[in-house]
Amino acid sequence: MRKAILGVDLGGVYKNAEKLLAELKIPDLHVSAVCSIEPIIPDIDPTGLSHDHPLAEALGSQRTCAESEVKTVCERLAGHTTSIEGHTPLAGALPALTDAARSKEADLIAIGSRRRSFLSSLFLGSVTKGIVIEAQRSVLVGKVDCSTEGLHAMIATDHSDYMNQCLNRLVEWAPAGISKITILSAYEVDELARSAAWASHPEAAAFAPASRASKLTDDGMELAARLEPICADIEVKVVEGHADEVILETAKELQPDLVVLGAAGHGFIERHTLGSTSMHMALAGDSNLLILRV
DSSP: OEEEEEEOOTTSTTHHHHHHHHHHTOTTEEEEEEOOBOOSSTTSOGGGSOTTSHHHHHHHHHHHHHHHHHHHHHHHHTTTSSEEEEEOOBSOHHHHHHHHHHHHTOSEEEEEOOOOOHHHHHHHOOHHHHHHHHOOSEEEEEOSOOOSSOEEEEEEOOOOHHHHHHHHHHHHHOOSOEEEEEEEEEEOOOHHHHSHHHHTSGGGGGGSHHHHHHHHHHHHHHHHHHHTTTOSOEEEEEEESOHHHHHHHHHHHHOOSEEEEEOOOOSHHHHHOTTSHHHHHHHHOOSOEEEEOO
């Protein structure tokens, strides 16, 4: 059984993530819908307050709303998953979701996100940023409404061993809701490698633009064969340029329902360096995002 945590918020931002989770159609999926009740004053234990205390009343009202929202989510997802349960813990959204993911040994955390500039996200902080950094598991970020006639997934890959492991995990999940896949690879070539003098040397041929593009195309075709169990309609696209720019521009061009990336994010430096492609797409990109981890 696959397990997913769905982060539910009272503002309804989560609904794009909920829809993505349903449209992916991962078989044998158990979903835990978590809507946290934010502590009003972190240092005060509300369990010792009288029922008519203003803080207790505020928390009670918040719990009623959270329980109602979770119940509605469970009813909507009932026909799309093997099983679903709801939780309304008294905790901040980030610890509530990460704690639930650990206790449930979840494969995936699904959250909604409003788009904001990359710079403002770094300074203002967000649950999305916290989940992407701290979760240490795959994350599904719903930002926009998605198609209901089969998802178009754009997989951005560097064909590294780690990314291949991530995509093997995706194949293991066996999502039945992906109708088209675009495999995207980016490469950069410096001016020396472009020059005819450099490219004319046999030992330098592997660094020439045409050779780089050809190798990535071959790698993409091999990957397409491995992805056939989850989708028959697969195209390979190779674009010259920096990975961040290529992914953003190609996503704008193709308008996929989902951009798929891999991110290790287990080491201290990796988790706290915010310039990665995955982090940039999570905070500043316009697309729905699936960040895979193994």
